[in-house]
Amino acid sequence: MPFKPPEVFRCPKCSKPVYAAEEVLGAGQKWHKMCFTCGLCKKMLESTTVAEHEGLVYCKQCYGRKFGPKGYGFGGGAGCLSMDAGEHLGNKDVAMSNKPNYQAPPGSQ
């Protein structure tokens, strides 16, 4: 029998093993502290400030802006930027990454 190492969690972000000394629990997974950052603004997160969505982690602010009730954080908010239509939040990318294997049905082109 080969030596079977104890189960090592791999960081969802960098895919490297996460050891107890550097682990942060979030979204049901273990992350490196350095990797446990908001998927949008890259702010470092803590297990108490994280909001998760489909396995990715965000700070509460970005989560609210991206997934919150329609209109929340947009238009009239203190952080409202001109031309802020959500592109910088990666909404397009998310829409695409949700369907990695999407193919147009035959006959639709």
Ligand SMILES: [Zn+2]
């Ligand atoms: Zn990592």
Ligand SMILES: [Zn+2]
């Ligand atoms: Zn953020």
